[in-house]
Amino acid sequence: MVKNVVGGFADYTLVSLHCLRIYLDKSYCNAFDLLSEMPRILAEIGLEEGDLPHHSTLVKAFDRFKIKLWRVLLRLSSELHDLSGHAAVDATSFHRENASKHYCRWTNYRVQTLKATALVDTESQAALNVHCTTERTHDTQLGWQVACHNAGDLHSLAADKGYD
Numbered sequence: 001m002v003k004n005v006v007g008g009f010a011d012y013t014l015v016s017l018h019c020l021r022i023y024l025d026k027s028y029c030n031a032f033d034l035l036s037e038m039p040r041i042l043a044e045i046g047l048e049e050g051d052l053p054h055h056s057t058l059v060k061a062f063d064r065f066k067i068k069l070w071r072v073l074l075r076l077s078s079e080l081h082d083l084s085g086h087a088a089v090d091a092t093s094f095h096r097e098n099a100s101k102h103y104c105r106w107t108n109y110r111v112q113t114l115k116a117t118a119l120v121d122t123e124s125q126a127a128l129n130v131h132c133t134t135e136r137t138h139d140t141q142l143g144w145q146v147a148c149h150n151a152g153d154l155h156s157l158a159a160d161k162g163y164d
Contacts, residue, residue, distance in 0.1 A: 008053075009053055009057065009061070010046070011061075011065065011069060012045070013045050013046055013047065014053075014057075014058055014061045015065075015069070015073070016045040017031075017032075017035070017045070017053075017058055018058060018062070020035060020041070021058075028055035028056075028058060028059060029055050031055075032052055032055050035052060036049060036052055074127060074128075074129070074130065077126070077127075078121070078126045078127065078128050080126075081121065081124035081126040082123075082124060083121045083123075083124060083126065083128075083153065084121055084122060084123035084124065084155075085153060085154055085155035085156070086121070086122045086123065086154070086155055086156045086157075086158070087119050087120060087121055087122060087128060087147075087150070087154055087156075087157055087158070088119070088120055088122050088157070088158040088159065089117065089118070089119045089120075089143045089146055089147055089157060089158075089159045090117070090118060090143075090159065090160060091115055091116065091117040091118075091139045091142060091143065092115070092116055093113050093114065093115045093116075094113065094114045094115075094116070095112065095113050112134075113134065113136075114132060114133075114134055115132070115133050115134075115135075115137070115142070116130060116131070116132050117130070117131045117132075117139065117142040117143060117146050118130050118131075118146075119146045119147060119149075119150060122158065128150050128153075129146045129147075129149050129150055130146075131145060131146050139162050140162070143159060
């Protein structure tokens with residue numbers, strides 16, 4: 001795992017805190033309140049009670065993480081499942097319609113559409129690979145790229161008619 005430091009905290013510490021927040025199924029603020037009462041868990045990730053970062057540090061850290069870290073987490077999470085070797089690929093687009101024009105100008109936000117292509121094991125429903133892009137790329141090009149990344153583990157691949 002990459003051992004970069006963001007805001008005085010190592011990447012593995014911030015990722016561990018985020019995973020604990022998801023496990024606890026709490027907001028950032030509520031999860032950190034609970035974690036402040038769990039000194040043994042904090043000690044396992046190298047923190048003491050007074051060392052817990054502000055919840056905004058965790059939110060900002062995810063913008064700085066490299067894609068390599070997310071790929072490792074995705075691979076490790078998919079290894080928790082018994083994979084069948086049969087997968088399906090599909091893409092969906094998310095359009096920026098709700099952001100105000102003032103916000104977009106203020107933050108220099110130019111993205112209009114985000115396309116996400118996912119490769120999912122059909123039996124366990126585990127995400128095997130995900131590709132996101134803001135470019136106008138046809139599904140077949142992205143689907144091929146996502147499937148080839150996991151080709152050695154697949155016995156079959158299903159897709160809708162757009163992937164012919």
